[in-house]
Amino acid sequence: MQTEATATLESIVFDRKHPYSAAVLDNHVLTGSGSEKETRHIALSLGDSGITYLPGDSAGILPSNPSVAVEEVLRRLSFRGDEPVKDFYGELTDLRAALTSWLMIGKLSGTTLRAWAAHSQHPDLALLLQPGSKDKLDAYLWGREFLDLLEHAPAKVEDPQQLFKLLPRLAPRLYSISSSQALRPDTVDLTVRVVRYESYGRTRLGVCSGQLGERTPVGCTMPVFIHSNKLFRLPDSPDAPVIMVGPGTGVAPFRAYLQHKQAGRGRWPMWLFFGDQRYAQDFLYRDEFEAWLADGTLNRLDTAFSRDQAFKVYVQDRIREQSAELWRWLDQGAYFYVCGDSQRMAPDVEKALLDAVATHSGCGPEYAQEFLADMKKQKRYLRDVY
Ligand SMILES: Cc1cc2nc3c(=O)[nH]c(=O)nc-3n(C[C@H](O)[C@H](O)[C@H](O)COP(=O)(O)OP(=O)(O)OC[C@H]3O[C@@H](n4cnc5c(N)ncnc54)[C@H](O)[C@@H]3O)c2cc1C
Structure with a gap:
């Protein structure tokens, strides 16, 4: 009845490291006007990828950072963008591409703050890292991006490769698949709530849900892989x-x-x-x-x-x-x-x-x-x- 063995074998070709470039077939808002939420129905084409999945599985999407944010980080750090760097697999790329697809700039992590505190020697950041300041640290991180940190505690970065030590990797986001291949063999449907909020005077968007909400029209492609979940069958x-x-x-x-x-x-x-x-x-x-x-x-x-x-x-x-x-x-x-x-x-x-x-x-x-x-x-x- 269910074809779990087939699903695993065939989808093994496309994974987090080698995602499938899926064309967007549909992207529309499900919630009605006046809703406090924006939830979208997104249909992705599996084309002739041979990818299979089962109800209960999720799709992993590799998001990319918006170019406005990337250019602003480059500007603040006085880089051009074409500086050569090596990605997490040791492959050569340039800094603009790295900031777009490899490094997390849209959300501030404790690890980045710690590394930036040591790098910038900014006294405010040192205060946040004192023992007993966890609540203050969490409050500081909530709703801030790397750009907010650069604005608050500016410092020079000499070697662009150093950013791979300061920033975490931009991780894929998982979305529960909302379709069955038994009915729709060639597509993956997703139901995505767009994360959108105001903080520190700016409207912010979740990296992946924001991209799906604002920068993923029908016809463009998204890098996707299947995340099997045998515990939700x-x-x-x-x-x-x-x-x-x-x-x-x-x-x-x-x-x-x-x-x-x-x-x-x-x-x-x-x-x-x-x-x-x-x-x-x-x-x-x-x-x-x-x-x-x-x-x-x-x-x-x-x-x-x-x-x-x-x-x-x-x-x-x-x-x-x-x-x-x-x-x-x-x-x-x-x-x-x-x-x-x-x-x-x-x-x-x-x-x-x-x-x-x-x-x-x-x-x-x-x-x-x-x-x-x-x-x-x-x-x-x-x-x-x-
Ligand atoms: C197994 C699994 C299945 C999932 N299925 C679905 C699904 O079907 N549909 C779905 O929509 N999501 C689903 N998710 C969640 C999804 O993976 C993402 O976590 C979600 O879309 C947010 O990712 P993002 O990149 O858009 O946001 P991010 O860029 O990761 O931003 C989220 C962050 O923004 C900050 N933030 C958020 N709101 C505020 C606020 N009001 N004020 C200040 N800061 C704020 C917080 O730091 C928060 O951690 C699933 C997750 C898992 C693990």
Whole structure:
């Protein structure tokens, strides 16, 4: 049914070091006007790459820094841009290309701050690095870029190669794949929230989501590879019930699961909990989910829109409201999947799950902990949170 062996063999050619240059087939905003978020649907062509993936996998994207930021770093450090440097693999390139594709300038790391403090000998930076100043240091780093550091603590860099010691490598970003190849063999769909915020008098964009949001029109290409996730697969048994909790962009892999079922790859009874701020603006893929509900591909849909009433309602609240039914599904061997925010949503969902088991099993909280531990052992409690 699933072709995991094929997926691994064929996609091995394209990896982080050798990404596939995928053409952008679609890039449109999913959220409605007036939403506080900008979430995009992005479809990438796999062309004749032979790349395969399975629902639950992510796509790795290698972003590049915007040329405005690159030119500003060059200007501040008094480099021309054509100075030769060696990249992380020892290949010869020039400094402009290195700042564009290899070095992280869009986000300030503690390592860079430490290295720059030693290099610039600036007293403010030394203060931030004193023992007991971790909170101050974290606050300083939050929302700042390398350029902000150059502005605050200017210093000369003699050898451009030194930047490879001062700056971390520009890492690929992962995005849960929101399509199934069983339905759409030649594409990878992504559901990307554009990180956009104001700090220190400037509008900032996340390096990768900002590039996808502002500099990736249909027709251009992005370097992509598949990041396989064997721990977030649909159940092998085609009849096992599946409960999916995916608020916001966390819904992405569950769209892939539903496409997989629609394509006839399993009969899994499916129950989706989705949530976001507002029904009218933030119900991602609403038409698709409602159509799947109507034709029985999706068996249950519970939504929570936190800002649509005076008090906040989240997916964990819906889980609590439906806890008797949830327990019935779990008792029948349901798999429980969670995708999305790791900070608040995932722990709150786990609490709601434990409470549902404790109450409706009639066996109390200790039993609920054991039940959850068993689910983990049986790989029936699966999380992909970030
Ligand atoms: C397995 C996995 C799956 C994922 N799936 C998805 C997905 O399906 N969809 C999706 O959209 N994302 C997903 N992500 C997250 C994604 O990989 C990126 O982390 C995200 O897009 C941000 O990357 P960026 O390059 O745009 O932002 P970056 O350039 O990395 O910027 C983010 C940084 O900006 C700063 N920042 C952010 N907001 C503020 C603020 N308000 N004030 C000050 N500073 C701020 C912080 O330093 C933060 O760390 C996933 C992550 C993982 C690990």
